[in-house]
Amino acid sequence: MSKIRITKQFSFETGHALYGYDGKCKNVHGHSYKLSVTVIGTPITDTGNVKYGMVIDFGDLKKIIKEEIVDIFDHATVFNKNTPHIELANELMQRDHHVILVEYQPTSENMVIDFADKIKKRLPDNIQLFSLKLQETDTSFAEWYQSDNL
Template sequence: MDFIRLTRQFTFETAHALLNYDGPCKNIHGHSYKLQVTIIGQPITDVSDPKYGMVLDFGDLKKVVNTFIVEPLDHALILRLGSSPELITLLQQLNHKVVLTPYQPTCEHMLLDFKNTLTQHLPATIKLHSLRLWETENSFAEWHASDND
């Protein structure tokens, strides 16, 4: 049986700041992120399965990515643990959506976090093939499973 890749694209608005960075990105700023998720698997061969012929229902992929990545990050501010506790407390008191990470919230680290999250929540028959995260219209980072075998 042949393997097929499926790709679904997602968008979300998120702000971040890079702790101790030596450029303007040390300041809080936002991006219109675009995430491409590509999975690989074999189409279901059981004709009695309602998903017969599919590797994975695009709706199921959408649900996983939205639940574990898009919804938690959309319209949030991502800060690294160790950022100003006063700022974090104030923003939380004002009911702002603040996400604290153990890593510097760069495009590269976010991709690795997304990879770890998605591999935990995809069906066992599906493999994560690649991720592409656009931080701006002209700049993106990629993760490919084949680069990490």
């Protein structure tokens, strides 16, 4: 049976700041992120299975991505917890803002690595994460491919 790749796209709004960066992105700012998630697998051949013909139900994939990424990162501000931005983060949290503190510099490159790790843990054994594309502007994006990370 042929391997098939399927892709589902998601959107969310997230703010961040890049501590120590030498450009405008050192300031707190936000992006309308677009995340494309591509998985690979073999379509179900059991005619008695309600998911017959599917690699994975798009609804099941949506549930994973919403729970692991969209519902967490949407309308949040992300800071590296090991930077002086921690003071700003604490102030925002005291004012009931949604702040995420991460172990990494919150660039698109590092975020897509984090997202890949989260997604892979939730996929069924017969489905593999093939690639992710995290677009932060119309012209800028980071891509992660499983084949590059073997």
